[in-house]
Amino acid sequence: MRLPFTLLIDPVPADSLQQDFADTFREMDSSAPALRVGELSTQRGDGVFETLAVVNGHPQEVEPHISRLRNSARICDLPVPNADQWRAAIAYVVSRVPQRGEIALKFVLSRGVEHGPAPTAWLHAAAAADFSIVRANGVRVITLDRGYPRGVAERAPWLLMGAKTLSYAVNMAAIREAHRRDADDTIFLTTDGFVMEGPTSSVVLRIGGEYVTPAPSGAILHGTTQQSMFDYLRAQGASVGYRDVTVEELRQADAAWLVSSVRLAVSVVALDGAAFAADQALTDALNTYLLARTA
Amino acid sequence: MRLPFTLLIDPVPADSLQQDFADTFREMDSSAPALRVGELSTQRGDGVFETLAVVNGHPQEVEPHISRLRNSARICDLPVPNADQWRAAIAYVVSRVPQRGEIALKFVLSRGVEHGPAPTAWLHAAAAADFSIVRANGVRVITLDRGYPRGVAERAPWLLMGAKTLSYAVNMAAIREAHRRDADDTIFLTTDGFVMEGPTSSVVLRIGGEYVTPAPSGAILHGTTQQSMFDYLRAQGASVGYRDVTVEELRQADAAWLVSSVRLAVSVVALDGAAFAADQALTDALNTYLLARTA
Numbered sequence: 346m347r348l349p350f351t352l353l354i355d356p357v358p359a360d361s362l363q364q365d366f367a368d369t370f371r372e373m374d375s376s377a378p379a380l381r382v383g384e385l386s387t388q389r390g391d392g393v394f395e396t397l398a399v400v401n402g403h404p405q406e407v408e409p410h411i412s413r414l415r416n417s418a419r420i421c422d423l424p425v426p427n428a429d430q431w432r433a434a435i436a437y438v439v440s441r442v443p444q445r446g447e448i449a450l451k452f453v454l455s456r457g458v459e460h461g462p463a464p465t466a467w468l469h470a471a472a473a474a475d476f477s478i479v480r481a482n483g484v485r486v487i488t489l490d491r492g493y494p495r496g497v498a499e500r501a502p503w504l505l506m507g508a509k510t511l512s513y514a515v516n517m518a519a520i521r522e523a524h525r526r527d528a529d530d531t532i533f534l535t536t537d538g539f540v541m542e543g544p545t546s547s548v549v550l551r552i553g554g555e556y557v558t559p560a561p562s563g564a565i566l567h568g569t570t571q572q573s574m575f576d577y578l579r580a581q582g583a584s585v586g587y588r589d590v591t592v593e594e595l596r597q598a599d600a601a602w603l604v605s606s607v608r609l610a611v612s613v614v615a616l617d618g619a620a621f622a623a624d625q626a627l628t629d630a631l632n633t634y635l636l637a638r639t640a
Numbered sequence: 641m642r643l644p645f646t647l648l649i650d651p652v653p654a655d656s657l658q659q660d661f662a663d664t665f666r667e668m669d670s671s672a673p674a675l676r677v678g679e680l681s682t683q684r685g686d687g688v689f690e691t692l693a694v695v696n697g698h699p700q701e702v703e704p705h706i707s708r709l710r711n712s713a714r715i716c717d718l719p720v721p722n723a724d725q726w727r728a729a730i731a732y733v734v735s736r737v738p739q740r741g742e743i744a745l746k747f748v749l750s751r752g753v754e755h756g757p758a759p760t761a762w763l764h765a766a767a768a769a770d771f772s773i774v775r776a777n778g779v780r781v782i783t784l785d786r787g788y789p790r791g792v793a794e795r796a797p798w799l800l801m802g803a804k805t806l807s808y809a810v811n812m813a814a815i816r817e818a819h820r821r822d823a824d825d826t827i828f829l830t831t832d833g834f835v836m837e838g839p840t841s842s843v844v845l846r847i848g849g850e851y852v853t854p855a856p857s858g859a860i861l862h863g864t865t866q867q868s869m870f871d872y873l874r875a876q877g878a879s880v881g882y883r884d885v886t887v888e889e890l891r892q893a894d895a896a897w898l899v900s901s902v903r904l905a906v907s908v909v910a911l912d913g914a915a916f917a918a919d920q921a922l923t924d925a926l927n928t929y930l931l932a933r934t935a
Binding site (some may be wrong): 349351373375376377378379380382383384385386387388389392421422451453455466468471489490491492493494497498500501502503504506507508509511512513514515516517518519521522536578620640 | 644647650651653668671672673674675676677678679680681682683685686687713716718746748750751762764783784785786792793795796797798799800803805806807808809810811812813814816817827831896
């Protein structure tokens, strides 16, 4: 019952029939070194990851996260993760951490040590930052050119745009650029002016009463929390949809949210320095829903 | 006198007047864990690096590599490396490794452990792969779209294109794509058809008797070995230059090379599946020159 908590796992093949994975798990002291400098995750950002929320002892969106990890691995020619093993590893970590409060659980599949025989994998649970203020007050957002034209991901799969890789230096730089401009976060645009996603979030807009998000594609990750948000909205009788969204539509939207697994839904309250209308009542209701999920 | 050899260093500020850095160096067992899973290098590919060659006990292009590391750090808002400390660290590693043969010495500056107080840094020396065959026989190369139009790096510095970051997943994917197409390596093009660089090398062409390489810019690293190649060519009385190069010029070039610190110069012998003229005599002379440098 302590944080941070680190579990190294020895990945088994996707088609293994193994059911008991206890011998593939190894608890680590989080403050002690666990990785060699030859690790390709650290040398090359060469691996894939997911981060899910554990709220009051309940890991959220486990299946969508495992499914996306497997998809990312396929795109990166990594051995496809064994879903049973990762489910068991998540359950193991959840059983070892505090059963109250919000925890960010990151799980990583790295290509392993250079010239090594096997990938490296681990889970790392840490107390989530306190997002209560930003959930209540929203975020100031800037738009930034992601440098890619729309459609390039499908033409150039080696750009790995549909994979959630460890090569996140640009994502982190985009957030620093936002801070430099007195904002909190970023929405990436294609060079030809289509809305993509945030560096660590999905973008959802309300346009003419409909909730829309850019269609997940080779270039845009399918947001796990965005899917939960759509589930909630559908249950409320709202109309939801996936489609291309231009930056002009973003500027004229009735409301916009950045949505992610641990911070959950936050209202966009300023866009490129101009005030932006927010529906804080819906944001509050949505986060209440997201925090109350028990599966 | 052993490989691999790992040295962790505790970075001092760029303006420190410290001259003796021994107390900032710590030798590590390369086979033992050295990094925590909270490392941002491994979580986010968030750091910068260089790789230089040590040939028969001589580290090569030390100043250009340190200079480029410092430039990469500036672009990434990392604390600028203290050049004296890195020089001393390189000298320390070189004194501890075999004085015969070719060694790849990688040095890394990471943003450090998440929420940690300081960056993490290390050097890692390993025996270089045997590149004698590829230096003699050349490489089959494919061109791949890097997804970015020319000029985007200057407009969008948050893309970090001029920095050599640890976020190399795309570079590695491009090399895997080359292998998939029965080739050895890749030359990246802009979406509008300009030659950029290889995933781990610079591109030099001979066009009408002149040696040219795409101008280093926000989007293209200034190759340390390319600069040495130009020094050699200038001393031979050849004309060298930096300028924009189109893919059509690449296809019609008299000869082309991929140039990098450890593999050194290799001839392009096939381009996108078609045979490509090589000047192997020059390649041999150039590598003899590069391997014989003692500074």
